[in-house]
Amino acid sequence: MYDVAERSGVSIATVSRVYRNPDSVRAATRERVMAAARELGYVPSGNARGLASRSTGVLGLCFPDYADPGTADIEDDDAAMLYSDQIIRGMERAARRHGYALLIAASLEGGPESLVAKVAGRVDGFAVLARTVPTEELEVISRRQPVVMLAGPRADPSLDHLDHVEVANEDGQYELTRHLLNDHGLRRLAYIGVDESSPDVEARFRGFRRACAEAGVDAGTQPVLRMPMMTQAEGARAADLLCEATGERPEAFVFANDQMAVGALQALERRGVRVPDDIAVTGFDGIPLSRIVRPSLTTVRQPMVRLGEQAAELLIDRLRGEAGADPVSLMLPVSLARRASCGCQEAGPGTFGAV
Amino acid sequence: MYDVAERSGVSIATVSRVYRNPDSVRAATRERVMAAARELGYVPSGNARGLASRSTGVLGLCFPDYADPGTADIEDDDAAMLYSDQIIRGMERAARRHGYALLIAASLEGGPESLVAKVAGRVDGFAVLARTVPTEELEVISRRQPVVMLAGPRADPSLDHLDHVEVANEDGQYELTRHLLNDHGLRRLAYIGVDESSPDVEARFRGFRRACAEAGVDAGTQPVLRMPMMTQAEGARAADLLCEATGERPEAFVFANDQMAVGALQALERRGVRVPDDIAVTGFDGIPLSRIVRPSLTTVRQPMVRLGEQAAELLIDRLRGEAGADPVSLMLPVSLARRASCGCQEAGPGTFGAV
DNA sequence: GTGAAAGCGCTAACAA
DNA sequence: TTGTTAGCGCTTTCAC
Secondary structure, three states: OHHHHHHOOOOHHHHHHHHHOHHHOOHHHHHHHHHHHHHHOOOOOHHHHHHHHOOOOEEEEEEOOOOOHHHOOOOOOHHHOOHHHHHHHHHHHHHHHOOOEEEEEEOOOOOOOOHHHHHHOOOOEEEEEOOOOOHHHHHHHOOOOOEEEEOOOOOOHHHOOOEEEEEOHHHHHHHHHHHHHHHOOOOOEEEEEEOOOOHHHHHHHHHHHHHHHHOOOOHHHOOEEEEOOOOHHHHHHHHHHHHHOOOOOOOEEEEOOHHHHHHHHHHHHHHOOOOOOOOEEEOOEOOHHHHHOOOOOEEEEOOHHHHHHHHHHHHHHHHOOOOOOOOOEEEEOOEEEOOHHHOOOOOOOOOOOOO | OHHHHHHOOOOHHHHHHHHHOHHHOOHHHHHHHHHHHHHHOOOOOHHHHHHHHOOOOEEEEEEOOOOOHHHOOOOOOHHHOOHHHHHHHHHHHHHHHOOOEEEEEEOOOOOOOOHHHHHHOOOOEEEEEOOOOOHHHHHHHOOOOOEEEEOOOOOOHHHOOOEEEEEOHHHHHHHHHHHHHHHOOOOOEEEEEEOOOOHHHHHHHHHHHHHHHHOOOOHHHOOEEEEOOOOHHHHHHHHHHHHHOOOOOOOEEEEOOHHHHHHHHHHHHHHOOOOOOOOEEEOOEOOHHHHHOOOOOEEEEOOHHHHHHHHHHHHHHHHOOOOOOOOOEEEEOOEEEOOHHHOOOOOOOOOOOOO
């Protein structure tokens, strides 16, 4: 910058103005400065700028490095497209509309120099995918800059001051279960969740039970399985367990997420159990894979792109001081995708991108 | 940082050490510092760090804000997943392996304060999706930091010094065309490209012609259409044009990308022309949508995730000074996805994530 | 419209 | 092991 200033015979202040506010500089001067910059290959340092102006024009997103090992054997990367990709897209879009760029980073292990800290130090505010980051660290960081929590209710009271956006887990599972109960007339439903208590899964389970209760089906007598992880492998294992259990086989396997449901489809196929003729299977999430498997998976679609957009909007509101003092809490609606695995008619040939 | 130093009774240098190199500080001291930092809610400023150390630990990616308006009506965001999403994923992954975060930004219009410049000023090096950025600007920036060009051959001689990664467009189209010619015995093939000269599309067209020539089919007599844009709408229009043209209808529509091919499938369905029975249709790219449409689209899959990974690797090599003086140029292999729209047997039910 | 000067918060020698 | 001291390259009053 000093070189540019010298070469064009102005002060560094003027060079700065040319970049920050071109109109505040006489056109002739501006031209000279820009020419000099071009010749010298000058690119303003974002770091110096940020340091001097205490803002970066960048939003951040931290997400878990979550790659289901069970998906590794899928040839196509497309099929494995994760939540995070969609959230990234939504957030980038919304950020861009407001002139922000997006810094993304999947979580690595901690240490004083953890990844969040790195991101936090380089952005004006950021979003975190639920439980990607240790609560305590988040608490410290959130004292200095806006943070929004995504997907998953407030994990901890010490994080109560954070904005957060979640998805209607309970309602979604409720609707899906009602569909099975009322539209398909099923009665013996097995719910398959996860050991480790997850607020999302708990909410889904609540929805399941509520639907059962309303339909006069005693949820207490329904088999409920809690697997150690929500992977395809565990989904397959769950299906095997339920098939081998004594007593009447359930009429439907209601999984807490798509990955397990997909694993179950594979296991059932191996056993020669036909879906949906012999048994209905449902998932939750609406990952792309859910539509690709045969039979296509009936599931509850989460609006992940919207989630990302909302995150960015919320952050920007805070940065502009347009948000109130109270933390904002949004719940995004989900939608039911009725596909083949519950016995619904699959969209026929020629149907493009339809549900 | 000064506050943390004071509170813990050490100098700022020691605080710095605690974060940069914890082992160089006695454990007791370290604890005191970390405690103070926690109490004060201290988060190191990435900007100040970058400024002092002249490196950011961040890689960048600039991509076009390319959203086919024709895809807007697809309900699912999944289906519309773009190249850029996959490149982002690959690049983030590879960057993370080396301890870098990723800053992403879609192109906006210029001005002295253009988006690239913004990104460039905040990263140690970055990748650009072909023709996202004005040549001249790129040239200037690339004098200061490593830049890699993605997908699309060197656009300009002034950018010859850049590393770049591209995809085997010509070979891919060649293989696909051969498949149509030899395996399906088709003879009248129509190629549909784009007006605006695109190096990728040209390469694909070369592959098409080469295959025709080798099969003894005179490419000169084959219909060739150049549409203004490579969107679904234009693909549909192309199909209509070709169907309404006088003379024998082609046995296959060979599209230069998937989006146009998908548009054509829709148009053909409207006209009651059956694919692949009446006519074969192929695309290029392997976007997720290509597998979702019915009939599923035969296409050439580009390894977009790999592209992103390579970009990051290349940049990191440069940053480490491990790359030679000469620009590196990589060409990634593509793969043929034989699906239903060319008359190949579609993968049956129960096939998970298969081609 | 333009310049001078004082930091912004950190790292990296170099000393101690 | 820890402290001292220069900057890093910009923005931002406040003068002119």
